[in-house]
Amino acid sequence: MDILAPVPTGAPGEVKQEAPGAPYRLMVRRFLRHRLATVSLVVFTCLVLLAFVGGSLWHYSYDVFTPDNSVPPSLEHPFGTDATGYDLFAQVLRGTQRSIEIALLVAGVSGAFGSVWGAVAGLYGGRIDTVMMRIVDLVLIFPAIAVAAVLAGNVAHGEQSWALVGLVLAALTWPYVARLVRGLVLSLREREYVAAARSFGASIPHIIFRHILPNAMGTIIVTVTVNVAVAILAETALSFIGFGVQPPDTSLGLLVSQNQTAITTRPWLFYFPGLFIVLIALSVNFIGDGLRDALDTTQSGRRA
Amino acid sequence: MSEEEILRVEDLSVRFPGENGPVQAVRGVSWGLREGEVLGIVGESGSGKSTGALATIGLLPPGAEVSGSVRFRGRELTGLPERELSRVRGASVAIVFQDPLSSLNPVYSVGYQVAEAVRAHDPEISKADAFARAVELLDLVGIPDAAARAGDYPHEFSGGMRQRVVIAITMANNPDVIIADEPTTALDVTIQAQVLAALRTAREKTGAAAVLITHDLGVVAGQADRVMVMYAGKVVELGTVEDVFYRPSMPYTVGLLGSLPRLDADAGARLTPIAGTPPALDRPPAGCAFAARCPLARDVCREREPELAQVGEEGHVAACHFSAEVRERSAEEVFVPVSSVRLAGHEAQDVPPGTPLVTAEGLVKDYPVRGGGLLRGPVAVRHAVAEVSLELAAGRTLGLVGESGSGKSTIGKLLMALEEPTAGTVLLGGAPAVTGGRRGRRGRARELQMVFQDPMGSLNPRMNALDLIAEPLRVNGVGRRERRERSLELLASVGLGGYAGRYPHEFSGGQRQRIGIARSLALRPRALILDEPVSSLDVSVQADVINLLRDLQDALGLSYLFIAHDLSVVRHISDRVAVMYLGRIVETGERDDVFDRPAHPYTRALISAVPVPDPRAERAREHTVLRGEIPGASGPTTGCRFRGRCPVFLDRLGEAERAVCRERVPALTERGQGHPVACHHPS
Ligand code: SF4
Ligand code: SF4
Numbered sequence: 007m008d009i010l011a012p013v014p015t016g017a018p019g020e021v022k023q024e025a026p027g028a029p030y031r032l033m034v035r036r037f038l039r040h041r042l043a044t045v046s047l048v049v050f051t052c053l054v055l056l057a058f059v060g061g062s063l064w065h066y067s068y069d070v071f072t073p074d075n076s077v078p079p080s081l082e083h084p085f086g087t088d089a090t091g092y093d094l095f096a097q098v099l100r101g102t103q104r105s106i107e108i109a110l111l112v113a114g115v116s117g118a119f120g121s122v123w124g125a126v127a128g129l130y131g132g133r134i135d136t137v138m139m140r141i142v143d144l145v146l147i148f149p150a151i152a153v154a155a156v157l158a159g160n161v162a163h164g165e166q167s168w169a170l171v172g173l174v175l176a177a178l179t180w181p182y183v184a185r186l187v188r189g190l191v192l193s194l195r196e197r198e199y200v201a202a203a204r205s206f207g208a209s210i211p212h213i214i215f216r217h218i219l220p221n222a223m224g225t226i227i228v229t230v231t232v233n234v235a236v237a238i239l240a241e242t243a244l245s246f247i248g249f250g251v252q253p254p255d256t257s258l259g260l261l262v263s264q265n266q267t268a269i270t271t272r273p274w275l276f277y278f279p280g281l282f283i284v285l286i287a288l289s290v291n292f293i294g295d296g297l298r299d300a301l302d303t304t305q306s307g308r309r310a
Numbered sequence: 311m312s313e314e315e316i317l318r319v320e321d322l323s324v325r326f327p328g329e330n331g332p333v334q335a336v337r338g339v340s341w342g343l344r345e346g347e348v349l350g351i352v353g354e355s356g357s358g359k360s361t362g363a364l365a366t367i368g369l370l371p372p373g374a375e376v377s378g379s380v381r382f383r384g385r386e387l388t389g390l391p392e393r394e395l396s397r398v399r400g401a402s403v404a405i406v407f408q409d410p411l412s413s414l415n416p417v418y419s420v421g422y423q424v425a426e427a428v429r430a431h432d433p434e435i436s437k438a439d440a441f442a443r444a445v446e447l448l449d450l451v452g453i454p455d456a457a458a459r460a461g462d463y464p465h466e467f468s469g470g471m472r473q474r475v476v477i478a479i480t481m482a483n484n485p486d487v488i489i490a491d492e493p494t495t496a497l498d499v500t501i502q503a504q505v506l507a508a509l510r511t512a513r514e515k516t517g518a519a520a521v522l523i524t525h526d527l528g529v530v531a532g533q534a535d536r537v538m539v540m541y542a543g544k545v546v547e548l549g550t551v552e553d554v555f556y557r558p559s560m561p562y563t564v565g566l567l568g569s570l571p572r573l574d575a576d577a578g579a580r581l582t583p584i585a586g587t588p589p590a591l592d593r594p595p596a597g598c599a600f601a602a603r604c605p606l607a608r609d610v611c612r613e614r615e616p617e618l619a620q621v622g623e624e625g626h627v628a629a630c631h632f633s634a635e636v637r638e639r640s641a642e643e644v645f646v647p648v649s650s651v652r653l654a655g656h657e658a659q660d661v662p663p664g665t666p667l668v669t670a671e672g673l674v675k676d677y678p679v680r681g682g683g684l685l686r687g688p689v690a691v692r693h694a695v696a697e698v699s700l701e702l703a704a705g706r707t708l709g710l711v712g713e714s715g716s717g718k719s720t721i722g723k724l725l726m727a728l729e730e731p732t733a734g735t736v737l738l739g740g741a742p743a744v745t746g747g748r749r750g751r752r753g754r755a756r757e758l759q760m761v762f763q764d765p766m767g768s769l770n771p772r773m774n775a776l777d778l779i780a781e782p783l784r785v786n787g788v789g790r791r792e793r794r795e796r797s798l799e800l801l802a803s804v805g806l807g808g809y810a811g812r813y814p815h816e817f818s819g820g821q822r823q824r825i826g827i828a829r830s831l832a833l834r835p836r837a838l839i840l841d842e843p844v845s846s847l848d849v850s851v852q853a854d855v856i857n858l859l860r861d862l863q864d865a866l867g868l869s870y871l872f873i874a875h876d877l878s879v880v881r882h883i884s885d886r887v888a889v890m891y892l893g894r895i896v897e898t899g900e901r902d903d904v905f906d907r908p909a910h911p912y913t914r915a916l917i918s919a920v921p922v923p924d925p926r927a928e929r930a931r932e933h934t935v936l937r938g939e940i941p942g943a944s945g946p947t948t949g950c951r952f953r954g955r956c957p958v959f960l961d962r963l964g965e966a967e968r969a970v971c972r973e974r975v976p977a978l979t980e981r982g983q984g985h986p987v988a989c990h991h992p993s
Contacts, residue, residue, distance in 0.1 A: 198768035202826075205726045205760050206782035206833070207752030216781070220772040 043296020120183025224301030421460025568641025
């Protein structure tokens with residue numbers, strides 16, 4: 007049978023003209039409006055390219071000795087060399103690569119695990135929530151760096167030591183994400199669209215993956231981004247005290263640590279890795295700020 | 311005439327900075343407020359009605375640019391420094407906002423705050439006298455037991471009571487002008503009636519002129535002397551209420567009046583919605599701002615902006631090139647009922663109209679009330695729903711009305727299995743529905759669907775229209791191809807054919823609700839629960855959604871449970887009506903029986919409190935203003951729960967009859983033709 011319905015009221019100009027297309031395009035526009043974030047994104051992208059691609063193109067490798075010992079920065083060695091003849095530029099590139107890998111691993115694993123943990127706790131509520139959040143509290147009260155040092159010191163040897171360092175850090179940071187996501191879910195699950203989905207008979211995984219997480223994504227991404235910066239610093243600290251990445255592999259933290267004694271005599275050995283740490287941490291933080299503005303859904307949803 | 315005017319506004323414009331350049335919220339409006347009169351300003355959201363009025367006294371958010379002239383008793387106010395301006399405001403203007411909390415200080419008792427206002431106005435008066443006067447004023451605005459409650463703090467009062475406290479402060483200020491900005495918008499009708507009565511008292515006692523800003527044409531019809539209609543930042547019509555209501559001369563006014571469902575009118579008449587939405591005010595159109603939605607628009611309308619011009623009666627002005635033509639036509643003649651599109655793919659019910667589809671028997675829902683103590687154990691139960699039985703029949707609409715706290719929305723959730731009933735059963739097509747959890751909801755989803763109140767809130771902002779409508783299908787395992795086809799069909803059937811890829815924020819409120827309705831039809835349910843489906847929409851859009859619901863019902867033989875607080879809408883759309891108070895149905899029956907011959911004292915009061923948008927009728931009606939408010943969990947638990955407010959119980963009954971009300975819960979009792987009432991002493 008045919009059904010009758012009123013003529014479309016959707017004449018051109020009827021649908022709000024502002025922000026055409028998906029909400030994502032609006033987000034990109036908002037992000038680009040944030041100057042520092044845009045610049046930071048460019049800087050960070052360059053750093054990543056330099057570290058991951060540049061390292062293999064550079065004519066020295068981080069683990070081969072060069073004939074030059076302790077030369078200051080020059081065209082041949084842009085960041086100089088250390089006492090044993092390693093080319094610092096190659097080492098910094100390698101260190102940056104490791105540090106970023108670790109940070110992404112930490113942010114990814116803790117973000118994913120923490121989000122699901124928090125979402126499940128918030129959505130089921132009741133006893134499940136109580137038990138899950140007590141576990142979170144338990145992990146949170148561990149003195150993170152000390153535990154990380156002990157754990158990483160015992161397990162992190164050999165080729166894959168960087169990955170183990172990352173996993174240990176992730177195991178200590180996911181509770182922050184879980185807590186945040188749980189709070190978010192508690193408010194999101196009261197939304198009418200969740201009630202609507204329940205009324206169709208939607209399952210809890212469906213609600214989590216179709217409704218809760220997409221809407222929590224903005225906040226999660228911002229948190230995870232900031233976690234990248236935190237993880238870089240944590241890895242640095244861990245390597246600095248000797249429990250992180252083990253030589254012959256290297257990381258920015260390890261470089262700073264190894265070269266701290268040279269600060270007066272060959273300052274470049276200390277300052278270049280330091281500069282990279284600062285650059286990464288700052289740019290990631292600004293990107294986080296920009297994302298926060300861009301993903302703020304309170305601005306994109308306007309009432310009629 | 312101008313010397314009688316206390317406030318004169320000339321060519322007032324207000325601009326705000328916006329994302330796409332300046333937003334011209336008010337565009338050159340001129341009006342005057344006469345000594346002692348009430349001027350109603352009406353318009354839909356975004357028409358500039360509040361901004362225009364608040365701008366006259368310099369109350370605007372930072373960033374607003376104001377131009378034009380405002381003279382108060384002959385004195386120019388625009389350009390005055392803020393200090394001067396606030397002195398004028400303090401001495402002569404009082405403002406009642408929609409949210410009374412914004413004007414009350416939470417750390418002082420209400421008595422103190424009213425007394426402060428008294429003292430500010432009369433520095434001679436002693437503190438004790440000022441307080442006594444404050445109590446007097448609180449009593450005047452209808453605060454029960456004013457002397458005892460004067461020591462309470464704002465948070466201890468309900469919204470309606472706070473609004474009355476604000477009005478008491480207004481009176482203490484003895485202003486020349488009262489500006490009331492949507493003073494009753496968030497309130498239930500019986501409370502609205504109390505606040506309007508208090509406002510009237512305040513006006514009569516102080517002799518102030520008033521500007522009443524509201525979207526409710528019924529309130530204007532009853533309260534205002536003159537009315538000004540605003541559209542897209544402009545005044546489009548201005549005149550006495552009778553002129554404007556009985557001889558509207560501008561299509562927008564005609565449309566507004568025609569789109570209102572009426573409590574007092576033949577419910578069969580079709581509403582005349584105004585298609586489209588107002589223009590964006592960061593790009594106001596060159597000609598008539600209404601041209602895009604106006605059925606009478608011609609080329610001249612799009613080129614030249616119509617000026618306000620006298621249209622007949624002295625003082626009645628309208629801005630339309632064809633106002634003479636408009637005056638000769640009725641709303642249906644201007645907004646010719648919309649033609650229809652046809653769409654295949656839906657099946658009508660296979661059951662004859664009137665067949666019971668969903669039956670609820672003895673539904674009860676109790677919520678534990680937690681104590682404030684350390685352990686926070688449940689200390690009591692709140693009966694949200696008590697022994698409610700109802701039946702939804704094919705092709706029919708049951709209207710469920712009640713004020714906040716009546717439990718009407720809880721019933722919707724119980725039927726949808728979004729909440730578990732404490733007791734009672736739901737039958738689908740005669741068989742008991744599976745209860746409990748997701749299986750129960752799945753079973754129900756194919757029979758029964760829900761449309762939610764807030765179309766923005768009930769649509770996931772991260773999904774586009776197509777995905778939104780496809781979601782129930784996806785959840786219920788319909789394959790991708792079929793899902794897509796069916797969703798596109800549904801989208802077209804609610805008139806949004808070309809917009810599958812758009813996201814909720816790109817639609818207007820009415821369009822979003824259309825998406826919500828399309829989604830609710832995806833599983834081809836037999837019955838829909840409509841929980842306040844139009845209450846968040848502007849009237850013209852509301853009419854559009856109501857018409858759509860009617861068309862769908864006619865075409866598909868759907869059964870509706872229409873839950874609403876707005877009696878006019880319920881009367882318009884329902885076949886049967888059930889009135890709820892504190893969790894119980896107190897009266898139910900055929901629509902006209904209930905509305906024309908209400909028997910329960912609460913129903914009578916409720917109906918009398920609804921303002922009708924017809925000045926003469928509204929003024930001639932008898933209004934029962936109920937005392938008190940809907941009690942929360944603290945209300946009486948035995949006997950009739952309405953007795954604290956029941957005018958029959960309080961004023962007319964003898965002691966023996968009262969004892970019955972106090973001791974026995976009145977059961978819904980049939981008294982004649984299908985119109986049971988739960989009252990021991992029905993009229
Ligand atoms: S001027 Fe033209 S477009 Fe504007 S209201 Fe009048 S007839 Fe309609
Ligand atoms: S039962 Fe008594 S108190 Fe209740 S509504 Fe009837 S008359 Fe009023």
